Amino acid sequence: MQASRARLFKEYKEVQREKSADPDIQLVCDDSNIFKWTALIKGPSETPFEGGVFQLAFAVPEQYPLQPPQVRFLTKIFHPNVHFKTGEICLDILKNAWSPAWTLQSVCRAIIALMAHPEPDSPLNCDSGNLLRSGDTRGYQSMARMYTRLAAMPKKG
C-alpha cells in the first residue's frame, strides 16, 4: 500500500512537471483518492478517432505497480478491442504482459497506439471486428467516425 502510494505520488509529480510534454495525454488524479485517475487522450491523427477527445478511467490496485491498473473508456468508442457498452479494453499489457516498469502515462500511450492499430482477431466488439476482418475498412471507419463525432467531440451550437 505504502509502496504503491509512493510510486503514484512520483507519477503525479512527474505529470505535473511535464504537463506540456505530451500534448496528447492529460492525466488527472482524483482530488481525494490517489488510486483513482482519469485521463483525456486525443484520438490519433489519420484514424477515424482524429479530432475526438476520449476519457479514460483508471482504478489502481494496492499491489501497483506489481499488478496492472484497471482502465476503461468512459467515452463511447467503436473499436474492435473496446467493449461497446462497458468501455473495457482488451490489451495485453493490461493483462499478462504487464511490467511494473510501465506507468499510467505509458499505458495511455499504449492505448493511443491500440486506437491506431486495432487487433480485429481478438475482439471485444465483434461487430467492429467483423467489419475489419471482412475487409470493409470503409464501413469500419465511417462507423467509428460517427461515434467519434457523437461522443468524443464538443457539441456544436
Place this chain on the structure above:
Amino acid sequence: MDSSDDDFYSGEAMDDDYDYYNSDDAEDNDDYEFIEEDPDEDIDNLTSRRQQQSYTVLKEDDICQRQEDDITRVSTVLSISRVDASILLRHYNWCVSKVHDAWFADEDGVRKSVGLLEKPLVQFPNAKELTCGICFESYARDEVLSAVCGHPFCSACWRGYISATVNDGPGCLTLRCPDPSCRAAIGQDMIDKLASGEDKAKYCRYLIRSYVEDNRKTKWCPAPGCEYAVDFAAGSGNFDVWCLCSYSFCWNCTEEAHRPVDCGTVSKWILKNCAESENMNWILANSKPCPKCKRPIEKNQGCMHMTCSPPCKFEFCWLCLGAWSDHGERTGGFYACNRYETAKQQGDYDEAERRREMAKNSLEKYTHYYERWASNQSSRQKALADLHQMQTVHLEKLSDIQCTPESQLKFIIEAWLQIVECRRVLKWTYAYGYYLPEHELAKKQFFEYLQGEAESGLERLHQCAEKELQQFLTDESPSKEFNDFRTKLAGLTSVTKNYFENLVRALENGLADVDSHAACSKTTSSKHAGGASKGKSGRGKGSSRTGGSHDTGR
C-alpha cells in the same frame, strides 16, 4: 493420446535396467506336478521380457539428481554458467540433445530467444545514484541490483516483482527483466539472492515439476498422493509401469494398467461406463412411450391393459399401443392382441420393434461384460487389501505358528501378487471381449476358451490362497500339511501365471492364431497360443500399441 509416440523413440536411449518390480519366479516350481506343459523356450523368453524394464521410477531425490546432472552436462559442454544452463534446458523442455543441437546451430539466435545476454544493454559508468525503474526512487549505486542487462531496480522492488510472479504460477520459471523492452532472462541466482524463503521453496517446486512435466520422457504417477515420477525409455511396446507406490498404470494414456488391451479400447470402455447413453438405451429397450402423453412407461408385470399414471390416465394396449376401448373379444381377447400379430406380419411394427430389440440385446451384452469387469475390479481391490494384511499381520503370525522363517513364506506373497495382477488382466479382457466383433466367431470362441482357462485357474489359486491358508493360521502347532500346501499354492501360482501369459500374448497379437488355425479353434491348447504365429492382426489394436510393440523378441 498417442500421437507423440515417436518422440519417445527418437530421444536418446536410456540403458538403465532397473529391476524395481521383479518377481523372480519359476525357479523353485520346476518340480511341481501341476505343470502340464514343459517350461519351454517361450516361457523363458516371456519371463525375461517381463524383466526387461523400459522405465525407472524416480523419487524426488532422483529427479533432483537427474536435473542437476543434465544442468552440469549442458553447462560443461557449452561452457556457460549453471544458471544459464538451467534456463536453456527449461526452454528446450529439458532435452539435453535439443539444447546442444540448437546452440551449436545458432548460438546468437538461441541467446536472443531465451534471453541470455552476454553483456549489459545499459551502463551507467559515472553515475553515483541510480533511479529504480519500478518505484522511481534514487538509490546509491551499490543499493540497486540488475540482471546482466543492467536495468537498475532496488531490492525491495525486485523482491516484490519476484514474489508477484512466483505466486502467479509456474510462469515464474521464464521470468524476464521488469523493463518492458528488455528480454533478459532472470535465473535462479537472482531468486536465491532476493526471494523470501517461502517463494524460493515455491520456485524450486516449480522447477522440479517442470523437469517432470515438460520432459517428454517422464510423467508423474497418477495415483492420488503419490509423489514419484516415472521415466519411460523407448523399447518394448508394453506401456504398463509399476510405481513404487504399488499403483500400476499405462504410461501412454495414464489410465490404470490395462495390458493386453490397447489404450483405444480402454478409453472407449471407460467412456462407455460413464456415459449417460446407457440409461437412454435402457429406457429405449424396456419402455414404450404412452401413446397420448409420450412419457416413457415401463411394463414390469401384469396384463396388456395399461393405464397411464395421472393426470394422463390414458388406457391402451401394450402390444399395439392402440386405445383399450377398441379392444375386446372381437380383437382376440384381452390377453392376446391380434392386432399386434397381424400388424407385425404386415411389417407395420418392424422398425420401432427392431430398434427396441437391438437396444435390449446390446444392453444385455454390455451388462454381461460390465458386471464381470466390475466384479474382477472389486475382487482385485479385495486382493490388494488381503495382500497388505498378509504382509503386515498374517505373515509374521504364520511364521511363528508353523515355525518357518518368513523368507520361506515368500511363496504366499508371490501368490497374492499373481492374483492381483491376474484380476487386473482378467478385468480388461472383458472390455476386450465386449469389442470383439460378433461375426468373428472363431476368434470369439478362441478368446473365450483362453479366458475361461485363465479364469478357472485364477479361481483355484484365489480359493487356495484365501480359504485353504486360513486353517494354518489357526493351528496350534506346526502342521504337517503345510508343506503340501506350499507345493500346491506355488504350483497354482505358476500354472495360473502360464495361463495368463498365454492369454495376454494371444490378445496382444490380435488372436492371430485363429487365422492360421481357423478350423481347429476348439482343440487349440493354451500352449498353442504362445508358440505359433507372430503375425499381427490389425483388429483390436489401436495405433498406439502397434507403433512400438514389435518388441516381443520371439
